[in-house]
Amino acid sequence: MKRACVIGAGFGGLALAIRLQSSGIATTILEARDKAGGRAYVWEREGFTFDAGPTVITAPDALEELWALSGAKLADDVELMPVMPFYRLHWGDGTSFDYSNDEPRLRAEIARLAPGDLAGYEDFAQFAEEVYREGYQKLGAVPFLRFSDMIRAAPALVRHQAYRSVYGRVSGFVKSEKLREALSFHTLLVGGNPMTTSSIYALIHALEKEGGVWWAKGGTNRLVAGMVALFERLGGKIRLADPVVRVHTVGNRASEVETLSGWRERFDAVASNGDLMHTYRDLLADGPRGGQMAKSLAQKRWSPSLFVVHFGLEGTWPGIPHHTIMFGPRYKGLLEDIFDHGVLPRDFSIYLHHPTITDPSLAPPGMSTFYALVPVAHLGKLPIDWAEVGPILEKRILDEVGLRFIPDIHDRIITKFHYTPTDFVDDLAAYKGSAFSLEPLLTQSAWFRGHNRDDVISNFYLVGAGTHPGAGVPGVVGSAKATAGLMIADLRG
Numbered sequence: 177m178k179r180a181c182v183i184g185a186g187f188g189g190l191a192l193a194i195r196l197q198s199s200g201i202a203t204t205i206l207e208a209r210d211k212a213g214g215r216a217y218v219w220e221r222e223g224f225t226f227d228a229g230p231t232v233i234t235a236p237d238a239l240e241e242l243w244a245l246s247g248a249k250l251a252d253d254v255e256l257m258p259v260m261p262f263y264r265l266h267w268g269d270g271t272s273f274d275y276s277n278d279e280p281r282l283r284a285e286i287a288r289l290a291p292g293d294l295a296g297y298e299d300f301a302q303f304a305e306e307v308y309r310e311g312y313q314k315l316g317a318v319p320f321l322r323f324s325d326m327i328r329a330a331p332a333l334v335r336h337q338a339y340r341s342v343y344g345r346v347s348g349f350v351k352s353e354k355l356r357e358a359l360s361f362h363t364l365l366v367g368g369n370p371m372t373t374s375s376i377y378a379l380i381h382a383l384e385k386e387g388g389v390w391w392a393k394g395g396t397n398r399l400v401a402g403m404v405a406l407f408e409r410l411g412g413k414i415r416l417a418d419p420v421v422r423v424h425t426v427g428n429r430a431s432e433v434e435t436l437s438g439w440r441e442r443f444d445a446v447a448s449n450g451d452l453m454h455t456y457r458d459l460l461a462d463g464p465r466g467g468q469m470a471k472s473l474a475q476k477r478w479s480p481s482l483f484v485v486h487f488g489l490e491g492t493w494p495g496i497p498h499h500t501i502m503f504g505p506r507y508k509g510l511l512e513d514i515f516d517h518g519v520l521p522r523d524f525s526i527y528l529h530h531p532t533i534t535d536p537s538l539a540p541p542g543m544s545t546f547y548a549l550v551p552v553a554h555l556g557k558l559p560i561d562w563a564e565v566g567p568i569l570e571k572r573i574l575d576e577v578g579l580r581f582i583p584d585i586h587d588r589i590i591t592k593f594h595y596t597p598t599d600f601v602d603d604l605a606a607y608k609g610s611a612f613s614l615e616p617l618l619t620q621s622a623w624f625r626g627h628n629r630d631d632v633i634s635n636f637y638l639v640g641a642g643t644h645p646g647a648g649v650p651g652v653v654g655s656a657k658a659t660a661g662l663m664i665a666d667l668r669g
């Protein structure tokens with residue numbers, strides 16, 4: 177029986193390990209932290225459950241597929257609950273817009289917000305549908321190992337004007353600035369600036385429309401737990417709380433994997449779900465390949481980081497939906513501050529997560545769980561002392577949520593804490609504290625992203641946000657399919 181090792185138990189690593197184990201390859205996951213999940217880590221505090229990362233679960237079919245490989249059903253391990261509306265978009269002047277795939281309701285919302293843009297919205301939706309078929313359904317889970325793979329995709333990219341930004345393309349369809357923001361903010365969910373990210377990423381709009389927006393009962397951590405349970409039932413092994421420190425190579429082959437505790441084992445194939453820079457710079461530090469790639473990765477644009485305030489409140493808020501995007505007074509200028517200038521702006525746009533509206537089990541009776549997230553520049557652009565700035569920003573964010581929705585927020589707090597760019601470095605070895613790995617620019621997508629199989633070390637593979645197609649749960653689960661295809665074929669020789 178061939179033996180494979182997957183370094184890291186993020187969504188990408190887990191999906192890859194399930195695919196390998198399902199195909200009869202004895203697979204071991206080595207995870208640095210005490211729990212699986214990676215960016216989807218979880219904390220339990222004073223009866224509240226706080227999911228660290230992904231909250232918008234889309235493309236449930238891609239997850240179903242992992243269970244179906246062994247004839248099982250996702251529903252055996254996880255209950256997915258529909259979320260409606262998908263998001264409420266809210267502006268400082270009190271305007272709000274509910275966004276969903278309920279077409280009559282969505283049309284009524286557009287008619288209320290921007291009556292002149294209904295026809296333009298239809299054209300945009302058609303465009304999003306086309307790029308979804310081309311970019312996600314056809315190419316979302318295939319590896320781009322050769323430049324010729326990119327050339328083959330080029331006609332479709334040109335046809336869909338992939339060189340234009342999502343915001344630019346949306347602006348061609350609709351005139352209302354608020355609707356432009358509502359239809360373009362999605363790239364932020366995968367670390368991209370709507371002003372510069374390729375219009376191909378408008379596919380997220382169609383992906384949500386087609387598959388819906390879901391919540392895993394008990395939290396995203398239950399989805400992670402379900403994946404771990406499936407993997408272990410299949411016979412896979414997982415070692416927690418023991419970071420890999422080295423992937424040893426002999427010639428152009430990965431031979432052994434060594435962890436901090438001194439555990440060392442040989443494998444036929446090794447895949448890393450860890451941060452791209454960490455993988456090459458640290459884990460492959462022994463040979464020339466690691467340093468060479470680290471140098472090249474240092475030249476790339478890395479996506480911003482995030483600052484997240486988690487808080488548990490006394491009371492319940494039936495009027496606050498599961499997902500709210502609270503737009504600030506500036507859109508383009510704010511994005512430039514985060515992505516280009518690297519300053520900490522005075523204003524912000526906040527994503528407010530309120531899971532207890534869907535699933536009260538995440539808080540004690542009569543109480544509510546929230547997180548408020550703002551994108552911030554990564555540490556390479558904004559090298560500030562987060563221990564000092566964190567509490568100040570936390571208060572400003574809570575004040576803004578209070579101003580708009582919960583006037584006595586500070587009096588109701590039972591527990592709170594925040595997560596900063598520095599935590600992304602310390603907990604996840606994330607380069608510059610980037611929350612989504614390489615920025616999803618056209619020049620850093622597909623072949624230009626981390627390759628699913630290394631070009632030189634022939635049995636070393638990559639999976640996760642730094643590889644094609646990129647960040648987000650559907651993205652990394654797609655990357656796992658691409659990587660598994662290569663590994664299974666290579667191991668079967």
Ligand SMILES: Cc1cc2nc3c(=O)[nH]c(=O)nc-3n(C[C@H](O)[C@H](O)[C@H](O)COP(=O)(O)OP(=O)(O)OC[C@H]3O[C@@H](n4cnc5c(N)ncnc54)[C@H](O)[C@@H]3O)c2cc1C
Binds near residue numbers: 186420
């Ligand atoms: C706050 C936040 C909110 C988000 N919201 C959403 C959302 O709503 N919907 C969505 O689809 N996406 C969302 N995302 C993006 C999504 O969470 C990520 O793109 C995705 O989970 C990344 O998965 P990954 O496979 O790349 O692995 P990661 O989650 O990055 O996990 C990598 C794992 O590798 C481990 N590791 C690293 N180095 C080593 C080592 N040396 N040895 C052993 N283990 C190692 C790490 O500990 C970690 O567990 C969000 C991200 C964040 C941060």
